[in-house]
Amino acid sequence: MFGQAAPVSLEQLIRWRRDVRRFRKEPVPDALIDRLLRLADLAPSVGNSQPWRIVNVKDAGVRAAVVRNFEAERRKSADVYDGEQASLYNKLKLAGFDAAPVHLAVFCDHHAGQGHGLGRQTMPETLESSCACMVTMLWLAAREAGLGLGWVSIVDPTAISAALGAPKHWKFIGYLLLGWPEEEHLDPELERLGWQPRTPFETRYSELGSQSKAVRANDANHPSRASAGSVTLVGAGPGDPDLLTIKALRALQSADAVLYDDLVAKPILSCVRPGAKLIDVGKRGYRKSCKQPDINAEMIRLAREGLKVVRLKSGDPLIFGRAGEEIAACQDAGVPISVVAGVTSAQGAAAGLKVALTHRDYARRLQFITAHDRRGHLPSDIDWGAIADNAATTVVYMPKRTLAELTEAVISHGLDPKTPAIAVANATRSDERVFLSSVGAIAAELDAAHPEGPVLVMIGEALRYATTADAAEQASTLASVLGGLPIAS
Numbered sequence: 001m002f003g004q005a006a007p008v009s010l011e012q013l014i015r016w017r018r019d020v021r022r023f024r025k026e027p028v029p030d031a032l033i034d035r036l037l038r039l040a041d042l043a044p045s046v047g048n049s050q051p052w053r054i055v056n057v058k059d060a061g062v063r064a065a066v067v068r069n070f071e072a073e074r075r076k077s078a079d080v081y082d083g084e085q086a087s088l089y090n091k092l093k094l095a096g097f098d099a100a101p102v103h104l105a106v107f108c109d110h111h112a113g114q115g116h117g118l119g120r121q122t123m124p125e126t127l128e129s130s131c132a133c134m135v136t137m138l139w140l141a142a143r144e145a146g147l148g149l150g151w152v153s154i155v156d157p158t159a160i161s162a163a164l165g166a167p168k169h170w171k172f173i174g175y176l177l178l179g180w181p182e183e184e185h186l187d188p189e190l191e192r193l194g195w196q197p198r199t200p201f202e203t204r205y206s207e208l209g210s211q212s213k214a215v216r217a218n219d220a221n222h223p224s225r226a227s228a229g230s231v232t233l234v235g236a237g238p239g240d241p242d243l244l245t246i247k248a249l250r251a252l253q254s255a256d257a258v259l260y261d262d263l264v265a266k267p268i269l270s271c272v273r274p275g276a277k278l279i280d281v282g283k284r285g286y287r288k289s290c291k292q293p294d295i296n297a298e299m300i301r302l303a304r305e306g307l308k309v310v311r312l313k314s315g316d317p318l319i320f321g322r323a324g325e326e327i328a329a330c331q332d333a334g335v336p337i338s339v340v341a342g343v344t345s346a347q348g349a350a351a352g353l354k355v356a357l358t359h360r361d362y363a364r365r366l367q368f369i370t371a372h373d374r375r376g377h378l379p380s381d382i383d384w385g386a387i388a389d390n391a392a393t394t395v396v397y398m399p400k401r402t403l404a405e406l407t408e409a410v411i412s413h414g415l416d417p418k419t420p421a422i423a424v425a426n427a428t429r430s431d432e433r434v435f436l437s438s439v440g441a442i443a444a445e446l447d448a449a450h451p452e453g454p455v456l457v458m459i460g461e462a463l464r465y466a467t468t469a470d471a472a473e474q475a476s477t478l479a480s481v482l483g484g485l486p487i488a489s
Contacts, residue, residue: 011277013140018188020148023099023179032145033102033178040138045130047115052131053170057103065163066155066175067097073154088195095152100177105160106131107170131173138176148181191297200304229256229303231330233317234310235342238454239265239429243343251340256307259299263314263454265429272310277302292322296329303335314454316344320370320397344368345456346395349427353434355463357393362462365392371406372398378405388415393460399423400455404443410459415439420463425451 037054045051057063081089097103108131110124120126135151142149157172166172191197234251237243244252252258253273260269262282272278281290281298295311302309317323317339330337346368350357358366367386373379387394387410399406411417417440425433431453437445439459446455 010140013143018143018148018181020150020177020179020181021093021096021189022182023096023101023148023150023177024182025099025101026180027101028147028179032147036138036141036145036147036178039141040134043130043134043137045115045133046120046126047118049112049115049118049120049127049130051109051112051114051127052134052173053107053109053166055105055107055164055166057105057164062163063097063103066103066160069155069159069163070095070097070152073156077154088193092190092193092195095154096150096177096179097152099182100150100179102178104176104178105164105166106135106173106176107161107166108173109167109170111169128171128173135174135176142178146180147178150177151175152177198301198304200306228336229305229307229309230336230338231299231303231309231311231326232338232340233321233323233326234312234340235316235318235321235344236260236264236268236312236314237343238315238345238348238427239268240348241265241267241271243348243428244268244271245340245342248340248342251310252312254308255310257302258310258312259295259302260312261314264312265314268312277307292325296326299326300330300333300335303330304333313342314345316342319344319368345397345424345427345454346458349422349424349456349458352428352432353422353424355422355458357395357458357460357462359462362464363391363393363460365389366395367392368395368397370397371402376401378402378409382406382409384409384413387459388413390415390419390461393458393462396457396459398454399457400446403446403457407439407443411439415459417441419459419461421457421459422463423455423457425455426453427456429453 033056041050041052043052057066078086078089108128110127112127139149139151152175155175160175161170161172188198232251232255234248235245236248237245249271252268252271255273255276257277257279258269258272259279259281262280269278279298281295299309299311311317311326313321313323315321318341323339327337327339346357349355357363369379369382369387371378386392396403396406407421417438419439421437421439421442423435423437423442423446425435433449433451435442435445435449442457446457
């Protein structure tokens with residue numbers, strides 16, 4: 001994503017390139033701007049003419065003149081639309097002048113002598129096409145560096161050329177805004193806001209001399225006429241690759257594209273078919289993340305390209321995995337969707353601890369709750385009476401931030417603070433950590449340890465029996481290894 005440190009493939013750069021209109025105001029180092037422009041200058045051009053001329057607009061007065069012209073031209077353009085489209089047009093943010101730290105004006109020099117006219121005698125417009133290639137190179141280079149670029153076209157070329165004092169033989173190509181993006185999205189803003197969806201590749205491709213029939217241009221608004229893809233929500237389990245189901249493995253090995261969460265264990269990604277697209281759409285708790293509508297849109301877009309898309313989720317996708325939203329999005333879009341269940345984290349953690357969550361002598365009910373609502377807060381509608389029931393085992397998902405508030409509330413509703421509580425971080429993985437405690441103390445112990453990775457907390461009397469049994473087994477194992485246990489002095 002924007003600003004990520006990990007290297008990305010060319011395909012990812014192309015897929016995630018966006019026309020950015022919302023920028024942060026932090027300056028971009030001059031050295032970085034220089035590097036990006038020099039990379040863009042390596043773009044191909046007709047006859048190696050390099051006809052682009054780039055002006056770094058730093059003058060505040062000139063910038064203000066450009067903004068005034070944009071606002072005037074935007075108002076004129078609005079007259080072209082009516083009804084709902086006019087209303088939507090007026091809501092669109094079509095430029096980021098207010099925050100973008102870098103303004104670049106791009107021109108095409110039609111008197112460029114370099115290249116000696118090669119390749120443009122019959123098609124002089126290839127000079128301007130070459131400039132567009134340079135802008136595309138700059139776009140990708142900026143994206144790789146974590147920057148966003150916006151191409152402003154709603155301006156009067158003559159007025160902008162005059163404001164910048166450009167020579168008459170320089171033709172205005174575009175006004176570019178460069179800076180650190182304020183938001184991250186997988187789908188284009190115009191598609192996300194309902195202005196214009198992408199249409200299938202097949203509507204723009206045909207073959208001459210082939211028996212296959214090209215899709216006609218008037219079929220462009222009928223994605224269903226292109227080759228049909230599908231989406232499969234797959235549960236990756238809590239982390240141990242051996243806990244993948246056979247059906248999940250088959251889905252990964254037949255996928256064309258896999259959109260995976262940040263919590264999916266890296267060894268599981270090695271099970272994906274070689275050559276499949278791997279797209280990180282991780283939701284990183286309380287950190288910058290992909291937004292859910294963007295993930296929905298990307299799944300649908302890839303499926304409409306005819307791909308078998310796997311949406312890979314940690315644990316089981318149907319347990320606090322936002323599967324409902326993704327299923328609904330696919331169904332609304334007419335994209336076939338299926339679900340492959342996974343081992344949820346509670347099952348993996350309990351198995352590792354040999355904890356019977358529904359031990360018939362101690363628990364008549366097992367309940368899963370989340371400690372994290374849409375805003376990242378403790379949900380306000382938790383049934384505290386049910387959580388405080390000493391005949392229930394409760395598994396709390398996503399408890400890190402709100403555990404102290406949760407335990408305080410459940411104790412105030414009558415649960416004994418000495419009730420056993422077990423926290424497990426990175427369940428079933430090689431770096432798994434287990435905290436054996438009580439409801440009254442678990443929040444402080446977890447906060448002091450500050451474990452990395454996903455955490456869940458199990459609460460209930462069934463854990464007391466299991467904890468005792470497990471502790472005895474551990475002591476027996478230790479005694480056999482050491483030839484006896486040390487005697488306390």
